[in-house]
Amino acid sequence: MLNTLTRSLTSIHLWAIAVGLVISGEYFGWNYGWGAAGTVGFLIATLLVTLMYIAFIFSFTELTTSIPHSGGPFEYSRRAMGPIAGLIAGYATLIEFLFATPAIAFALGSYLHFLYPAFDVLYTAIGCYVVFSLINFWGIKESAVFTLVVTLLAVAELLLFIGIVSPSFRMELFLNDSMPHGYVGVFAALPYAVWFYLAIEGVAMVAEETKNPQRNIPFGYLSGIATLAILAIGIMMVSGGITDWHRLEAIDYPLPEAIGIVMGKDSSLTKLFAGIGLFGLVASFHSIILGYSRQLFALARGGFLPQRLAAIHPRFHTPHIALVVGGIIGIIAVCSGTTQQLIVLSALGAVVMYVLSMVSLFVLRKKEPELERPFRAPFYPFFPVIALVLSLVCLVAIVVYNFWLSVLFFGLMGVLIGVFVGTGMHKKLAE
Incomplete structure (x- = not known):
């Protein structure tokens, strides 16, 4: 069975994928x-x-360039x-990517419903899965070019948003009821701050499809x-000072609503902004589909999932079965979850994976000192220690404030480990 991916991505593609994976987090959820x-x-x-992500990315880049593997x-x-x-790392990464995608699909449906109330949020979200899975099926280079275009448009729009809204910023509004729960609230808010950056590490999953990964991955x-x-x-700053921020705290389209407050909801600019705001959500949705399909592919190729998921389409050179299976899981999540819960589950998967990745960095430094490391984590061991400690703090915060979702996450993990050990797969794959 053909299971070789094609190297065609450049540094600008990787920047677009890195930003595109995450940029929807600037549009909603936070x-x-x-x-x-x-x-x-x-x-x-x-x-x-x-601070955690800066330290993490500088450290994680060492792993990605040393071991350019689609499993990340x-x-x-x-x-x-x-x-x-x-x-465990594969499970956590899949939870992160598989559940971030339906949250973004909900937001896409909400944005379209904001523009055109006739659009049903759920059906729109499901339709997005079909359309963007097909675009990913087409080929990695074509997908990357699409990502580059929509990411550039999304970045430009966010800069335009800051420019339009900032003249209406009032510090007294930003400081009104600014810490209603004290520092306990800061702890509880950490998962939503993670949403600003969640999934940037997905660049690792296209390492096998990157030209000169040792040079291009650090740039990306x-x-x-x-x-x-x-x-x-x-x-976050400009949005919090244009009105009573309580008006924006629990909706899936805070930026169009903010523009509507500043310019008027019937303003053509408000409608235009909401329309082009879809580009940011599309960039992340499309890019995360790319990420979870590669993770499913890599786990299957490594023997952790059914081998059929490692199939590569002979013409388009994409993991087409992994794309279909990931899409089906996402559609089920869209039909059964809520945006806030999906964000928390995704963040939980992310921080578990961050902890394991930083521990892996320390272990590999001792276990494989001769491993070629084209990019070495600066300020070692301080950066990976900062990333590890803050990831653990975020993990504790998520578990404390989302106990039953955490029980679900770790319960399923325990079942998978039990099956894995009970069937002897851990010994077979260790050989």
Whole structure:
């Protein structure tokens, strides 16, 4: 069975994928953090998470360039700590990507419903799965070009949003009821701050499809995190000072609503902004489909999932069966979940994977000191320690404030580990 991917991605494609994977987080989802912590409380949470991601990406880039494998975190953990660690990292990464996608699909449906009330949110979300799975099926280069175009449009729109809204910013509004739950609220808001950056590590999953990965991957990661940090803090700040922020804390289209407050809901600019705002959601939706399909492919190729998922289409050179299966799982999640719960589950998967990745970095430094490392984590061991500690803090915050979702997440993980060990797969794959 053909299971070789084609190398065709350049540094600009990787920047677009890095930003595209995440940029929907600037459009919706983060505003739930205001409900948990208030504006200043959420700003503190966001600054902490930004520090975590900067340290994490500088450290994670060492892993990605040293081991350019489409499995990404699954392969790093397996290589460092064995098959069970690989299974946990693969499971966590799949949860992150598979459940981020339906949350974005909900937001796409909500944005279209905001523009045209005749559009049903659920049916629109399902339709998006069909359309963008087909685009991903077409080929990696074509998918990357599409991602580049919509990501550029999304970044331009967010900069336009900041420019339009910032003259209406009032500090007294931003500081009103700014930390209603004190520092406990900061702790509770951490998962929503993670949403600003969640999935940027998905660049690792196209490492096998990248030309000169040792040079292009660091550029994609580092330029991507810089772009996202500027946009995240800018958007959160200006949005919180144009009105009573409670009006924006629990909706799936906060930016069109903010423009509507500033310009008037009947303004043509408000409608235009909501329309082109779809580009940011499309960029993330499309890019995360790319990510979860490669993770399913890599886990199947490694023997952790049915081999059929590792099939590559002979003409388009894409993991077509993984795309279909991931889409079916996402559609089921769209029909059964809510945006807020999906964001929390996705963030939970992400921080578990971050913890394993940083531990893998330390283990591999000792276990394989001769491994070629084209990019070495700066300020080692401080950056990976910062990333590891803050990831653990975020993990505790998610579990404390989302207990039953955490029980579901770790319960399913326990079942998978039990089946994995009970069938002897951990010994077979360790050979």
